[in-house]
Ligand SMILES: Cc1cc2nc3c(=O)[nH]c(=O)nc-3n(C[C@H](O)[C@H](O)[C@H](O)COP(=O)(O)OP(=O)(O)OC[C@H]3O[C@@H](n4cnc5c(N)ncnc54)[C@H](O)[C@@H]3O)c2cc1C
């Protein structure tokens with residue numbers, strides 16, 4: 001059930017997961033955030049380059065351990081509609097395309113993330129959901145691409161059927 | 164700054180104002196607006212406050228530094244299907260409300276609830292008060308089966324049933340009949356799965372959601388033990404998505420009851436399917452054919468409720484009970500497929516099959532309705548004819564969401580198409596196709612009309628009062644909220 005998916009998110013990525021707990025309770029959330037902050041504050045920063053839908057680029061720096069969704073939100077990156085479900089694996093608007101060499105090193109993808117990715121528009125071989133990917137030192141300097149649109153595949157099929 | 168507030172600060176104009184909200188926008192909009200803009204700002208109104216309305220507003224406000232965007236909503240409460248459609252056990256989907264709330268808090272956005280456009284105020288009046296009108300009023304009606312017995316007690320449309328458990332005022336007296344053991348859901352989309360889950364979920368799980376107390380009481384006494392989801396086509400054409408299927412397969416207290424022969428010959432087709440359909444089909448096959456592990460087998464054997472998919476069956480008649488007073492079953496025509504893949508068509512074989520049941524839910528889709536004779540409408544497709552959101556042959560009129568595309572697509576789909584519509588409008592402003600040199604009075608003109616007609620609009624801060632009361636009532640019983648069902652009660656709360 002939904003609750004199970006939420007737990008899963010939380011265990012994968014402390015900071016990102018904490019977002020999923022908004023409905024669960026502020027107390028748990030702040031505890032998680034404090035813990036995460038203690039764990040990671042001493043470690044390094046990671047530079048990430050986003051290529052936006054219109055081809056423009058945004059270079060920004062995040063902390064190890066935070067998710068790409070956290071980074072987009074905290075740095076106010078101008079990516080329309082990113083992260084609609086706030087990291088709870090219920091929307092696919094945080095879809096990002098990775099470079100091959102980074103993609104290979106990412107933690108394995110869960111069925112739940114794959115399920116949401118299936119609804120993402122412009123799915124590629126190296127697609128992942130930004131809310132599920134936490135920054136690691138090896139990602140320093142990586143480029144991630146925002147796919148051109150976030151329409152879901154089912155809709156493309158529906159539209160085909162109508163016409 | 165809390166991450167949830169962040170994009171608000173990206174709204175041009177908002178940043179200048181910082182966090183100071185001295186003027187309640189809803190009370191004296193004109194005053195504040197004249198301070199922020201030099202010439203007349205474009206005055207835009209949106210009809211409908213579902214995802215389409217809010218995402219269109221969000222895009223307009225973010226990408227135009229002066230545009231004023233007012234949202235008119237028929238109900239006293241905002242958010243459309245996010246409040247009245249999305250299943251109560253999917254709270255995470257409703258997180259979009261946080262973003263919508265930030266849009267509504269923008270100084271250049273006013274929410275006017277409790278105003279039915281087409282009845283309380285006409286489209287022509289809106290067009291006189293605003294430079295542009297965006298129609299985002301969704302799909303309020305349901306598709307009909309058009310079969311004998313459809314109106315018998317015991318037969319409900321998904322739209323009404325969903326409205327009932329989600330607290331839609333119009334459906335609060337539905338009182339569905341849960342006295343039989345078997346329920347049949349016609350249609351195999353995500354709404355059908357939502358309904359199956361609500362019918363079969365252990366009551367202890369539902370108790371923690373924002374499902375209405377009325378629905379909870381009725382479901383606590385439900386005798387439904389078996390739910391069939393009936394599709395006119397085959398397993399390769401189901402309309403639901405994989406996440407929702409997975410959820411159904413592991414629903415506590417229930418076991419899947421599927422017919423293995425429906426899935427046995429799918430192997431050959433699977434490998435060539437596009438990835439989403441492939442994974443969905445693989446999961447269907449696995450659930451039906453693979454021997455469950457020990458733990459899962461035990462879980463299934465201990466479950467006292469079951470559900471199953473029935474394929475190649477198209478509804479032809481609701482069978483009445485002996486006294487003719489209610490539904491007692493459904494007659495299905497057995498079909499076969501012509502063509503294959505997504506476009507396969509079901510044709511009757513001449514055979515029929517009857518399923519005895521006391522509850523029939525028709526989940527074959529929603530339907531948009533025309534809002535005014537002055538707005539073009541394609542009855543066949545149930546949409547407003549448009550090109551990239553520009554209503555055909557109607558300058559200054561735009562549309563977004565389900566009324567633009569038809570009643571399919573998740574919130575993310577609605578978001579994309581609403582951004583597209585907003586983009587078209589912004590391009591028209593830029594190119595001069597949408598002329599806003601002449602001052603328009605916007606909400607203040609409409610408020611005057613409403614006052615004369617005895618209509619009291621509900622502002623966003625009024626909604627926040629209702630919201631607080633609902634949340635407090637929910638907290639008393641361990642739910643995220645207890646929705647108020649009577650619009651009169653909502654209005655009384657805001658009049659205090
Ligand atoms: C039962 C159900 C469950 C769903 N669950 C999910 C889900 O879990 N996840 C997901 O991503 N998507 C889900 N969807 C799809 C999602 O709800 C839609 O994509 C989206 O709501 C469409 O947005 P909309 O704004 O076009 O329509 P709506 O959400 O219907 O909004 C239209 C608004 O216009 C108002 N209105 C109507 N007529 C007038 C009038 N004359 N004057 C003023 N206002 C008017 C209505 O009251 C309503 O508030 C679900 C859909 C349904 C039906």
Ligand SMILES: NC(=O)c1ccc[n+]([C@@H]2O[C@H](COP(=O)([O-])OP(=O)(O)OC[C@H]3O[C@@H](n4cnc5c(N)ncnc54)[C@H](OP(=O)(O)O)[C@@H]3O)[C@@H](O)[C@H]2O)c1
Nearest residue numbers: 350351352353354355395396402526527528570571572573
């Ligand atoms: N959790 C979620 O993400 C969620 C939840 C609810 C809804 N939604 C979305 O909201 C949209 C609407 O959902 P929906 O379930 O109402 O619509 P839908 O996905 O279009 O499904 C409609 C179902 O009804 C069947 N049908 C249509 N006309 C019929 C007829 N005359 N006789 C028999 N069967 C008929 C269709 O079969 P055919 O294919 O043969 O036409 C299909 O199985 C969808 O895009 C859905 O994904 C999403």
Ligand code: FES
Nearest residue numbers: 085087091092131
């Ligand atoms: S933010 Fe919704 S799935 Fe990642």
